[in-house]
Amino acid sequence: MSALFPALVAGSDRPALRFGADALTYEELAEAAGALAARIADAGRVAVWATPTARTAVAVVAAFLADVPAIPLNPRTGERELAHILGDSTPSVVLAGPEDVLPAGLAELPRIDVGTTVTHVGPVPSALTGGSDGSESPALIVYTSGTTGPPKGVVLSQRAIAASLDALEEAWAWTEDDVLVHALPLFHVHGLILGVLGPLRRGGSVRHLGTFSTEGVARELGAGGGTMLFGVPTMYHRIADALEDDPALVRALAEARLLVSGSAALPVHDHERITAATGRTVIERYGMTETLMNTSVPVGSRPRPGSVGLPLRGVGLRLVEEDGTELGAYDGESVGEIQVRGPNLFSAYLNRPDATAAAFDGDWFRTGDMAVREPDGYVRIVGRKATDLIKSGGYKIGAGEIENALLDHPAVREAAVTGAPDPDLGERIVAWVVLADAEKPPTAQELADHVAGLLAPHKRPRTVHFLRALPRNDMGKLLKKALPEALHG
Missing domain, CATH: 3.40.50.12780 (ANL, N-terminal domain)
Structure with missing residues (x-):
């Protein structure tokens, strides 16, 4: 048996x-x-x-x-x-x-x-x-x-x-x-x-x-x-x-x-x-x-x-x-x-x-x-320690919540967020965005203001890159380490 x-x-x-x-x-x-x-x-x-x-x-x-x-x-x-x-x-x-x-x-x-x-x-x-x-x-x-x-x-x-x-x-x-x-x-x-x-x-x-x-x-x-x-x-x-x-x-x-x-x-x-x-x-x-x-x-x-x-x-x-x-x-x-x-x-x-x-x-x-x-014990994941925890201006920020805020903008189809070295902040927040309509792009400032309004000013992206697609593996998981290559691809 x-x-x-x-x-x-x-x-x-x-x-x-x-x-x-x-x-x-x-x-x-x-x-x-x-x-x-x-x-x-x-x-x-x-x-x-x-x-x-x-x-x-x-x-x-x-x-x-x-x-x-x-x-x-x-x-x-x-x-x-x-x-x-x-x-x-x-x-x-x-x-x-x-x-x-x-x-x-x-x-x-x-x-x-x-x-x-x-x-x-x-x-x-x-x-x-x-x-x-x-x-x-x-x-x-x-x-x-x-x-x-x-x-x-x-x-x-x-x-x-x-x-x-x-x-x-x-x-x-x-x-x-x-x-x-x-x-x-x-x-x-x-x-x-x-x-x-x-x-x-x-x-x-x-x-x-x-x-x-x-x-x-x-x-x-x-x-x-x-x-x-x-x-x-x-x-x-x-x-x-x-x-x-x-x-x-x-x-x-x-x-x-x-x-x-x-x-x-x-x-x-x-x-x-x-x-x-x-x-x-x-x-x-x-x-x-x-x-x-x-x-x-x-x-x-x-x-x-x-x-x-x-x-x-x-x-x-x-x-x-x-x-x-x-x-x-x-x-x-x-x-x-x-x-x-x-x-x-x-x-x-x-x-x-x-x-x-x-x-x-x-x-x-x-x-x-x-x-x-959360207060009732529910768990909310904000990202991977190696790639999604951004330390900016003394704050610990999870990339996931910024990605969700970007996706709430009608012009955004896909979004990824990473950190990059910054001499003032330690790390600055970088957004990688795929647009819903490439003919009607929002400005980087518009997206930054959108995030700041939904979350907090210190969580706004300081840099925004626009891509045709986000790199993913066979399971649909985002490959953040491949984002710079996608930018130049």
């Missing part, structure tokens, strides 16, 4: 996965994954070519059943980064779809083609237990984005995955009756753990769009009977843009039980546009590869644009000053670094005991994210 996925044992004809034309019931998934698990049971670690297909889901579930760590590989990873990941994690085999064309970097690794066609339905082999939901056995090794050096392999145990998904069951009232719709990539926490393993742990189902489109969202949430939608801010921004001219999309979102945004902050303006058109509130949550999920706005709560909610069950959360002193203020203004602890935390960075030790303050994990806490 799989303690992580008990519904696999029941042998039901309930739908489990649908990726376009590929659809599997729990009975079929148990057979396909069980057969593959028997083939990889003696593997040390397996790499998974993580395309947005049912084959990826089958491969990862098979690894769980065989109690073999899986390493999801981003199909868009470059040659050098792929070589680093393979050299660091040393998988013994790569699991891929029969039609997948793999890069030369994987040529020396034995390959097993993953199928989804079921020829004989039978129980999951009894020897394939999948560990237990409290096991420290490594289940996934997920690599970070490598923004501060070579990507690090984050070792996630079955215990951490189960704890995080079960805490979300409570926060989101997640049940076997839910049908989750999303189009997230499957090589990272959001799309794979939350978006595929989450529904399977609950005994519900997932419908993956393959490629994001507002038409697909309307189809699967509407007539398709979807109840939940997961997305990143870029997706919700496109949804907000489309709502005015797409009544089917409005109806689909209005009928959904839960809309969740994550991986980056959803601008307040997009929150407001979606709520105004559909009457539904988008819930935000906060997590990291190393911690899985830490906080969420609970389902059924009043709208809280800009907030990532309260700590989940079992998660300890505190804010600390730069010297490590705990920040006890619940005033919505005092900025500190988030530290967390709990059963949701990763086990270690693979082969990096030094980095693992440096990531902790005692038993508290240093997230590097800066936040404030």
